[in-house]
Amino acid sequence: MRSIAELLGDQSILCLSYQNHKFMRGIISNLFTSNSMDSAIKNFDELVIRTMAEWQQKETAVVLNDAMKITFNAICKMLISLDQEEELEALQKDVSEISEAMVAFPLKWPGTRFFRGIKARERVMKALRRKIDMRRRSSDYYEDFLQSLLARNDMQNEEPLSDRQIEDNILTLIIAGQITTASAIAWMVKYLDENQQAKQLELQFKFTGNAYLKLETLSEMSYASKIVKESLRMATIVSWFPRVALRDCQIEGFHIKKGWIVNVDARSIHYDPMLYADPFEFNPSRFDVELKACSFLAFGTGGRTCLGINLAKAFMMVFLHRLVTTYRSSVDYHISIGIRAWSSRGMAESNRHASIDEDHSLEALWTAHSGLARQFAGFVLEFRQSSVEMRQEIQLVKIGSVP
Ligand code: HEM
Numbered sequence: 001m002r003s004i005a006e007l008l009g010d011q012s013i014l015c016l017s018y019q020n021h022k023f024m025r026g027i028i029s030n031l032f033t034s035n036s037m038d039s040a041i042k043n044f045d046e047l048v049i050r051t052m053a054e055w056q057q058k059e060t061a062v063v064l065n066d067a068m069k070i071t072f073n074a075i076c077k078m079l080i081s082l083d084q085e086e087e088l089e090a091l092q093k094d095v096s097e098i099s100e101a102m103v104a105f106p107l108k109w110p111g112t113r114f115f116r117g118i119k120a121r122e123r124v125m126k127a128l129r130r131k132i133d134m135r136r137r138s139s140d141y142y143e144d145f146l147q148s149l150l151a152r153n154d155m156q157n158e159e160p161l162s163d164r165q166i167e168d169n170i171l172t173l174i175i176a177g178q179i180t181t182a183s184a185i186a187w188m189v190k191y192l193d194e195n196q197q198a199k200q201l202e203l204q205f206k207f208t209g210n211a212y213l214k215l216e217t218l219s220e221m222s223y224a225s226k227i228v229k230e231s232l233r234m235a236t237i238v239s240w241f242p243r244v245a246l247r248d249c250q251i252e253g254f255h256i257k258k259g260w261i262v263n264v265d266a267r268s269i270h271y272d273p274m275l276y277a278d279p280f281e282f283n284p285s286r287f288d289v290e291l292k293a294c295s296f297l298a299f300g301t302g303g304r305t306c307l308g309i310n311l312a313k314a315f316m317m318v319f320l321h322r323l324v325t326t327y328r329s330s331v332d333y334h335i336s337i338g339i340r341a342w343s344s345r346g347m348a349e350s351n352r353h354a355s356i357d358e359d360h361s362l363e364a365l366w367t368a369h370s371g372l373a374r375q376f377a378g379f380v381l382e383f384r385q386s387s388v389e390m391r392q393e394i395q396l397v398k399i400g401s402v403p
Pocket of ligand 1: 013014025028075172173174176177178180181184237238241242297298299300301303304305306307308309311312313
């Protein structure tokens with residue numbers, strides 16, 4: 001966590017706890033109004049249309065790369081009204097250095113990935129500080145998150161935010177929103193092609209025409225929303241999230257001690273046949289019926305549920321809509337089975353661990369605890385390795401133009 005705080009800043013919502021987290025969460029969630037969502041969706045839609053038009057001139061395009069760029073640009077526009085190509089490119093380069101440093105060994109020596117991430121953070125902070133100073137000097141009005149945060153400080157009865165709080169959380173929102181949404185889009189394109197769902201979608205989407213999409217229109221696309229959910233289930237972009245037990249407790253007969261780290265393994269839950277029949281099958285219609293509580297964890301759950309949940313889903317639906325209505329696509333993918341092999345191995349590990357824990361004696365708990373710590377360390381290494389592999393494999397999702 002210390003290394004994340006060095007990269008995102010100790011005021012980042014991801015690094016705050018208790019009241020400080022609650023306070024920052026309240027402020028950030030208020031920024032996602034229906035107006036800000038609609039203009040972000042329109043902007044994203046424009047970018048998607050432009051990108052897909054460029055695809056017509058290309059032999060192949062890597063979906064992940066384009067999705068990263070589009071998502072990045074749309075999020076930066078929504079947060080800080082950044083739309084100058086040069087500035088966007090420089091910022092995107094720094095942000096990817098920071099993202100890479102987040103999964104690197106935290107060694108602060110010149111030349112290491114972590115060190116490069118720290119340097120990139122310094123540049124991003126400097127750029128954001130310049131932007132804030134400029135806004136304070138100018139009387140121009142911008143409709144973006146930064147403006148709302150600055151305006152909040154002029155209000156009486158509101159606890160003001162420091163510039164550091166604003167900067168750390170703008171950076172956090174870019175990092176939390178870009179890779180996740182872009183990867184989810186690339187996986188969705190792969191699943192769609194594998195499963196020939198596009199044909200059905202074409203029928204459903206015919207009516208919308210060329211008008212830019214809005215939240216309201218998207219909310220009427222129920223089948224598309226199920227495709228998005230099913231893609232998120234299968235891809236499980238954030239595979240697991242750790243929690244620290246704040247007090248001794250018992251879950252399903254397992255004693256959890258205060259201070260223990262409990263890892264929620266979302267991937268295993270998403271592939272549990274007791275919750276999802278034929279879990280390896282891409283079947284959007286499984287969402288026709290209501291799910292058991294806590295069985296869909298693509299965006300986490302509880303007090304730290306993803307704040308960009310609606311935006312991410314909307315972006316995915318816009319991409320899906322444009323893909324099937326304006327572009328006849330042929331996905332030339334070449335994905336190995338590495339990811340599935342990894343996820344089923346993960347499940348086997350957790351099932352085995354559950355059966356060891358039948359004995360609740362202190363000794364057994366200690367053995368399980370130290371075993372868990374070892375397993376966790378191995379898991380972190382495996383996760384770092386597999387996230388790199390997943391990135392490499394997903395790079396192979398390409399679009400080839402169809403005559
Ligand atoms: C498909 C895309 C996305 C996925 C799969 C995703 C997934 C998640 C998950 C699982 C968490 C919870 C982690 C935990 O419980 O510890 C989370 C938290 C968060 N996400 Fe997302 N996310 C996505 C897109 C976005 C977007 C677009 C934004 C904003 C622009 C965003 C902002 C955040 C923030 C700020 C948090 C921290 C919430 C807190 O700590 O209270 N996410 N995300």
